[in-house]
Amino acid sequence: MTIVHRIRSLVGTDAVLETDGTGLPRVAPRSEEEAALVLRTASEAGWRVRVEGARRWSPDDAPADLALTTQRLSEITFLDPADLVATAQAGVAWDDLRGALADQGAWAALDPPGTGRSVGSVVATATAGPLRGGFGNVRDHVLGLTLVTGDGRVVRPGGRVVKNVAGFDLAKLATGSFGAFGVVTSVTLRLRAVPRADMTLVATGTRDGLLGAARRILGAGITPGALELVAPAAAQAADWALAIRLIGADAEVQATRNAVGGAAALGFAELPAHESARLWSDILAGAESGPTTVRLGTLPSALDDALDLVAHHLPEAWLSATVGSGTIRWSGDTTHDRVKLLRHQAAQQEIPLTLERAPWPMRESLGHFGAYREGVGRLVGQLRRAFDPHGTLVVPVDAVA
Amino acid sequence: MTIPAGVLAALSAIVGPGWVRQSDAELETYAGDGLPTHRSRPGAVVIPGTREEVIRIVRELASHSIPFVARGAGTGLSGGALASDDAVLVVLTRLTRILEVDPANRLAVVEPGVVNVRLSAAAAPHGLHYAPDPSSQTVCTIGGNVAENAGGPHCLKYGVTTNHVLELEVVLPDGGVATLGSRNGEPWGPDLVGLFVGSEGLFGIATRITVRLTPVPTAVRTLLADFAALRTAGEAVSAIIRSGLVPAALEMMDRNCIGVVEASIYAAGYPTDAAAVLLVELDGADEGAVAAECAEVELLLRESGARTVRVARDEAERTRLWQGRKKAFGALGRLSSDLVVQDTVVPRSALPDVLEQLEAIGNELGINVANVFHAGDGNLHPNMAFDGSDEAAVERVERASAAIMKVCVAAGGTITGEHGVGSDKRRYMSLMFDADTLGAMHAVRLVFDPAEISNPGKVLPAHACREWKMGVAS
Ligand SMILES: Cc1cc2nc3c(=O)[nH]c(=O)nc-3n(C[C@H](O)[C@H](O)[C@H](O)COP(=O)(O)OP(=O)(O)OC[C@H]3O[C@@H](n4cnc5c(N)ncnc54)[C@H](O)[C@@H]3O)c2cc1C
Numbered sequence: 001m002t003i004v005h006r007i008r009s010l011v012g013t014d015a016v017l018e019t020d021g022t023g024l025p026r027v028a029p030r031s032e033e034e035a036a037l038v039l040r041t042a043s044e045a046g047w048r049v050r051v052e053g054a055r056r057w058s059p060d061d062a063p064a065d066l067a068l069t070t071q072r073l074s075e076i077t078f079l080d081p082a083d084l085v086a087t088a089q090a091g092v093a094w095d096d097l098r099g100a101l102a103d104q105g106a107w108a109a110l111d112p113p114g115t116g117r118s119v120g121s122v123v124a125t126a127t128a129g130p131l132r133g134g135f136g137n138v139r140d141h142v143l144g145l146t147l148v149t150g151d152g153r154v155v156r157p158g159g160r161v162v163k164n165v166a167g168f169d170l171a172k173l174a175t176g177s178f179g180a181f182g183v184v185t186s187v188t189l190r191l192r193a194v195p196r197a198d199m200t201l202v203a204t205g206t207r208d209g210l211l212g213a214a215r216r217i218l219g220a221g222i223t224p225g226a227l228e229l230v231a232p233a234a235a236q237a238a239d240w241a242l243a244i245r246l247i248g249a250d251a252e253v254q255a256t257r258n259a260v261g262g263a264a265a266l267g268f269a270e271l272p273a274h275e276s277a278r279l280w281s282d283i284l285a286g287a288e289s290g291p292t293t294v295r296l297g298t299l300p301s302a303l304d305d306a307l308d309l310v311a312h313h314l315p316e317a318w319l320s321a322t323v324g325s326g327t328i329r330w331s332g333d334t335t336h337d338r339v340k341l342l343r344h345q346a347a348q349q350e351i352p353l354t355l356e357r358a359p360w361p362m363r364e365s366l367g368h369f370g371a372y373r374e375g376v377g378r379l380v381g382q383l384r385r386a387f388d389p390h391g392t393l394v395v396p397v398d399a400v401a
Numbered sequence: 402m403t404i405p406a407g408v409l410a411a412l413s414a415i416v417g418p419g420w421v422r423q424s425d426a427e428l429e430t431y432a433g434d435g436l437p438t439h440r441s442r443p444g445a446v447v448i449p450g451t452r453e454e455v456i457r458i459v460r461e462l463a464s465h466s467i468p469f470v471a472r473g474a475g476t477g478l479s480g481g482a483l484a485s486d487d488a489v490l491v492v493l494t495r496l497t498r499i500l501e502v503d504p505a506n507r508l509a510v511v512e513p514g515v516v517n518v519r520l521s522a523a524a525a526p527h528g529l530h531y532a533p534d535p536s537s538q539t540v541c542t543i544g545g546n547v548a549e550n551a552g553g554p555h556c557l558k559y560g561v562t563t564n565h566v567l568e569l570e571v572v573l574p575d576g577g578v579a580t581l582g583s584r585n586g587e588p589w590g591p592d593l594v595g596l597f598v599g600s601e602g603l604f605g606i607a608t609r610i611t612v613r614l615t616p617v618p619t620a621v622r623t624l625l626a627d628f629a630a631l632r633t634a635g636e637a638v639s640a641i642i643r644s645g646l647v648p649a650a651l652e653m654m655d656r657n658c659i660g661v662v663e664a665s666i667y668a669a670g671y672p673t674d675a676a677a678v679l680l681v682e683l684d685g686a687d688e689g690a691v692a693a694e695c696a697e698v699e700l701l702l703r704e705s706g707a708r709t710v711r712v713a714r715d716e717a718e719r720t721r722l723w724q725g726r727k728k729a730f731g732a733l734g735r736l737s738s739d740l741v742v743q744d745t746v747v748p749r750s751a752l753p754d755v756l757e758q759l760e761a762i763g764n765e766l767g768i769n770v771a772n773v774f775h776a777g778d779g780n781l782h783p784n785m786a787f788d789g790s791d792e793a794a795v796e797r798v799e800r801a802s803a804a805i806m807k808v809c810v811a812a813g814g815t816i817t818g819e820h821g822v823g824s825d826k827r828r829y830m831s832l833m834f835d836a837d838t839l840g841a842m843h844a845v846r847l848v849f850d851p852a853e854i855s856n857p858g859k860v861l862p863a864h865a866c867r868e869w870k871m872g873v874a875s
Contacts, residue, residue, distance in 0.1 A: 082643050082750040083779075105645075126592075137586065139595055140564050155841040156834070161746040163561060163778045163818035165550045165599050166826075166833050167860065168842045172563070172595025180591065193645025219505070221528050221616035221686060249646065249694055255687030297587020299506040326506075326585040352589045369590040375571075375579025379848060380590050386844040397590070 003047060003066055010037050017069070026052075026067040032146055032154050032185045038068060039183070040152025043392045050394045051183050053090065053121035056114055056288065058179075061360040062394045070120050073185055078160070081106045084191040085143065085160055090120025090184050106191040109135035109225075109247075111280065113287030113329065120184045125356060126176025127295075129284055130226035130245065133324030139175045141189050147174045149182040150388025160188050173383070178368045180380075180395045181387035197253035198225075200276030201244040201260065201268035204235075210242040211303060213264040214323040217244075218300060220263035222256060223324060226280075229303075231319035234286045243279060244268070286318040290332035293357040294339060296346055298326045306351055313342035329356075336362045340399075343370050367399040404444040404489060408465055412447045412489070415457045420495075422446035431472070431490055435537075436480040437739040437789055438799075439824050443470070443484035448492045452512070452570070452608040455491065459606065460576030462489055468854040471606045473514065473545030476537045478742050479823025481549065481601050481859055488857070491606065493544050499523050500609070507614045508567060508584060513544025513607050520612070529614035532559035535819070536727055547607050550599030552819035554650040554726070557777040558684075559615060561819065563598040570609035571597060574850035584611055596845070601821050602856035604849035618649070618684035622695040623719045626707035627675035631655060631760065634677035635753030637705035638776045641681070642749050644701060646694055650682040651777030652726050655756070658733070658771040658784070662725045665732035669725025675708070679776065680726055729773040736769075736786035741798055743805055747814035749779040755812050759783055762804045766797050780818035781809070806832060827862045840867035 001009075004025040008016050011034045017026040029035040042049050042065075050064035052071075060067065070091035078087035081104035088097050094117045101107055111129035112122040121127075123145065126138040135141075144158025147170070157170035174184055203210065207229070214227055225247035235241040244260060246253045261268060271279060287293055294314075298306040300323055307321065310330055317332025339362065343353040347370075355368050372380060380397065404423075413421045422428060423445045432442040449455045462469050468488035475482050484490045496512035499520060503509065504527035511520060517538040521530040534553035535541055541551070547569070552561040559565075568582040582594035597604055628634040634653060641651060654662070659671045659678060671678050681698055685691045695712060702710050713719040734740045747755045756772070759781070763770035774782040783805055787794040806816050806829045816822070816829045830839060843861050846853070 080748065080750060082639055083748040084642060085748065136560070136564060139592055140560065149841070153837045153841070155838045157838060157841075159813075159815050159833070161748055161779055161814050161818070163552055163556070163746050163775070163780045164815040165819055165821055166815045166817050167822065167830060167839070168603075168845055169550075169563070169595055169599050170838075170841060170845065172592045172598075173845070175592060175595070176588065177591040192647070193643065196645060215505070218507070221619075223616065249690065249697075251690035251693040252685055252687065255685075255690040259686060295587070297583060297585040299503075299508075299585050301503075301505045325587075327587065350583065351585075352583055352587050354587070372590050373580045375573065375577055376581065376590060376593065379579065379593065382848040383591070383845065386848055387841070 006041065007038065007066070010041060024064065024067055026069055028069045028072040030072045032148060035068065035148045035183055035185055036152040036154050039148055039150060039392060042066060043151040043390045046390060047392065048394050049392050051179050053118035054093065054116050056116050057121050057125055057127065057357050059359065064394045068183065070118060070183065070185065076100050077186065079104060084193065085188060086191055087160070087186060087188040088119045089186045090118060092119045094119055094122055101191060102194060105194050107194045108141060108189050108191055110138060110141055111284060113284045115285050115288065119187055123175050123187050124177065124179045124184050127356060130228040130280070130322050132327060133227050133322045134223055134225035134247065139172050142171050142175050142187060143190050144188040145171045145174060145184055146186040147182040148185050150392040151390065155182070158188065162190055178395055178397065179393060180384055180397045182393070195247045197248060197250045199246045199253050199257060200271045200279060201257065202271060202279070203242045203266050203268045204237065204239040207240045207307065208304065210240050213266045214242055215300060216263045216265065217260055218324060220259065222259055222263060224256065224260065227323045228283065229321040229323055230283060233316055234283065234318040234320050243283070245280070283320055286320070287329055287331050288357065289318045291359055292334055292339070292362065293329065293331040295354045295356050296328040296351050298328065298351045300324065300326050302326070305349070309342065309345060313338050313345065336365060340366055347371060364396045365400045367396045369397055370399040403486060404467065405465070408461065408467060409445055411461050412445070412458060415461065416447055416449050416454050420448040420450065434475045434480060434482045435478040436823070436825055438741065438795065439480040439483060441483040441485050443490040444486045444488055446490045446492055448495055450495045452496065455606055455608050456572050456576060456578060458491060459572050459574065463574060463576050463852070463854065466852055466854060468857045470856045471544070471548070471602045473542030474516070474540045476541045477545060477549060477823060478744065478820040479817070479825045481821050481823035481856070483824055493542065496608070502527065504529060508611055509614055510609060510611045511543050513542060513610060515543045517541055517543060517546060524614050525617065528617055530617050531565070531612060532615040533562045533565055536730060543610055543612070544607050547598050547610055548600065548602050549819065549821045552775065552780065554652055554775060557651055557775065558647050558649045563595060565613045566594055566598050566610065567613060568611035569594055569597055569607050571605045571607055573605040574852065574855040601823060601860050603846055603860055605855055619686055620688045620691040621682065621684045621719070622691050623713040623722055624681045624695065624698060624702070624710055625671070625678055625722050626681070626702040626710045627672045627678045628707055629676055631676050631756045632753040633706040634679055635756050637679060637702055637707060638752055639750050640701050640705045641698060642777065646698060648681050648698065648777060649684040650680065652680040653772065653774055653776035654678050654726065654729060655772040657769055658729055658773045661736060661771060662729050662732045665735065667724055667728035667732050669721050671725055680722060726773065730784070733771055733784050733786055737788050739787050739789040741785045741787070741802065743783040743785070743802055744817050744820040745805060745809035745814055746778065746780045746818035747809050747812045751812040752776065752779060755808060758808045759805060762801055762808070766801050768797055768801050770801065778818065779814065822860045824859055827860065830862045836867035
């Protein structure tokens with residue numbers, strides 16, 4: 001029996017979508033159980049499975065025997081606006097989730113880069129946007145999730161409450177693992193009430209001038225919701241821009257605005273609501289402006305050196321830095337060798353480089369994470385073997401030696 | 402079983418003879434932690450002075466397959482730091498150096514034995530503090546906090562331990578060393594820091610911990626509201642959460658707790674005829690903004706049915722209001738020879754119902770259940786004072802605990818919000834997790850510790866885990 005026939009007999013004819021041009025069968029499970037059945041079968045049969053969300057951040061170019069898409073896992077299964085918790089299946093579009101939450105007065109303080117992303121993709125890649133500086137990384141918003149492992153077991157760590165230390169935190173392991181341990185099929189997120197005041201300030205200038213101002217803001221004990229340093233190519237301007245988002249109660253936002261002005265010693269323009277919405281969505285969309293997107297983590301005090309390093313190795317393109325968390329994101333068109341060299345040089349300065357998006361050949365040879373620190377590679381390898389014993393999932397985590 | 406003499410001699414050679422304890426009287430002082438219902442005397446105690454000594458100790462023990470248990474201050478409330486007589490307790494209270502405070506990057510690097518509150522004191526000159534503030538913070542260690550993923554009153558706004566740990570140096574159970582995470586919080590690979598935090602000593606010993614520091618809020622307002630009914634107090638909590646305001650802390654004490662506190666030397670002036678009081682704290686960087694939020698919370702509390710709302714006028718009054726809350730466990734502990742501090746979480750919107758159900762459990766079993774807890778997180782601490790030498794009383798407390806677990810899990814909650822599973826709650830793990838999820842946890846444990854010598858017999862209910870074989874699907 002061919003793979004398509006096997007899958008049809010397992011989960012029904014209508015769960016198998018049209019194959020793409022390459023003839024690869026694509027299965028769209030409608031439940032965690034179906035996803036588990038498919039992966040269990042694949043693991044036993046030795047098939048290689050590529051997992052797809054909205055196909056924005058993991059392009060559908062990885063060679064495999066079968067594609068598994070989360071697109072029919074598309075329901076918000078739980079939403080409690082009083083308790084500020086929601087559960088969404090992996091295939092829910094992030095924008096749809098945001099809309100559904102807003103209708104209930106709720107908000108997830110996460111602004112994932114890119115467009116048209118699915119919930120599962122955001123969690124699997126742990127791609128937080130500018131709000132990371134003020135509200136934490138993706139991991140800090142995930143209360144629990146469902147993971148269907150490479151060999152088709154359903155694992156449900158965490159829960160629906162905002163504090164929980166029962167058992168090991170496997171939700172953290174899955175968040176940001178690029179699917180190395182399984183398919184994230186459902187995620188429970190901690191929410192906030194829709195902010196009462198949300199103000200955007202922008203200043204333009206030289207990179208060093210703006211970075212200095214950003215550091216003075218942090219040094220004054222201010223933690224804006226977002227404090228983003230945007231390169232000229234990303235700001236579509238001649239200069240760099242420093243974009244600040246202040247979020248909270250009205251009086252608090254006003255007070256912080258004054259404090260920011262004082263600490264930065266810089267003139268800011270306050271954007272009207274429609275312009276600020278556009279500014280932030282442009283910044284997010286730009287993160288997929290080239291075929292490759294990388295993320296580097298450094299310290300706020302070492303951002304200049306890290307930015308120099310990126311500028312030295314990668315062509316001038318879209319770039320944006322979240323100052324408070326020391327995160328740099330770059331997107332553009334570059335070669336495998338340049339990214340490899342940058343990763344190597346960055347590692348010497350204790351700066352991890354994560355390959356977030358790239359054409360398959362680069363992903364395969366560089367791996368999402370590449371080299372680990374001492375003692376970590378063995379742990380990651382064994383964790384993968386525990387969750388995906390037959391190497392069913394096509395996820396290049398490490399660099400090819 | 403005892404520890405072989407040769408191993409004890411080797412340990413002495415590593416740390417110096419003064420830092421190995423093996424007499425019965427000495428071992429007895431390490432037979433308990435903060436959980437009164439469990440005791441277990443370790444086979445030996447070793448107290449290293451450096452991380453290198455920790456590494457050598459673990460290598461020595463691993464080479465003889467001798468189990469070991471890390472211990473910080475021993476304030477844990479789930480029996481996590483207990484060791485049996487075939488195991489060695491590795492006490493980390495001499496590793497007390499604050500290695501670095503980096504104000505520009507808002508981080509600090511510490512050894513595991515640093516007492517929580519000392520770190521905040523060291524950061525204070527820079528206008529920073531370490532935000533997670535367990536009520537035991539004057540004694541508990543950062544290493545213990547990491548292992549338990551500790552919380553505290555101000556974690557409602559600032560997050561719990563896991564939200565503040567950036568990097569960990571860990572001595573693995575085979576004596577290898579791994580550095581997890583990075584100083585900036587961007588992991589090199591999957592999030593092993595997130596996995597390690599809350600692993601209760603089963604994945605190895607944390608020897609160096611890098612944490613985030615948070616600016617100290619300069620403006621603070623504290624309110625006390627009292628309620629005639631438990632349900633109304635629970636509803637007030639929901640109203641505040643729904644409003645979108647994020648108080649720094651939102652704590653509740655019920656009638657039983659208020660009575661005990663007010664009769665103690667820690668009396669804070671809580672109204673003793675109230676069914677419950679709420680302690681609400683708002684903070685920020687601007688006096689005017691915090692005052693505005695305070696006024697709004699005051700209104701919300703009144704609308705929700707508070708009988709009176711009092712705003713602390715000065716620092717002295719604020720300290721007094723908090724003293725009752727912070728010393729509540731101490732006051733409750735004086736009621737009887739023993740005190741069980743339970744720890745569960747429910748969805749915040751379920752608080753009114755669950756509080757009534759807990760009251761009913763206490764009434765049915767004839768136990769005084771006193772509640773003092775992190776209401777804003779839905780994190781309950783039903784406390785039960787009892788006489789440990791009275792077997793019937795112990796059994797009633799155990800039955801009440803089991804009933805409380807069931808009620809909270811049924812409401813969509815969890816069996817522990819911050820104290821951990823330890824020895825005490827293994828039996829409730831299958832209320833929360835199915836066999837495959839427990840099996841996955843066990844498989845992860847085996848990756849870190851294939852010989853299962855680091856804190857054996859904790860967290861996982863061995864029989865309930867579906868077996869996962871490495872590299873082979875079952
Ligand atoms: C009065 C009182 C109030 C409390 N209030 C709170 C509260 O508000 N919030 C809260 O969360 N908890 C609270 N606790 C519980 C307790 O203080 C915390 O769990 C604390 O984190 C334990 O720290 P410790 O140093 O005492 O650890 P221990 O009790 O010594 O050990 C706890 C666990 O951590 C492991 N461990 C210790 N050090 C390490 C290390 N370096 N590496 C790996 N594993 C290690 C041990 O093996 C054990 O499993 C309270 C306890 C008391 C007695």
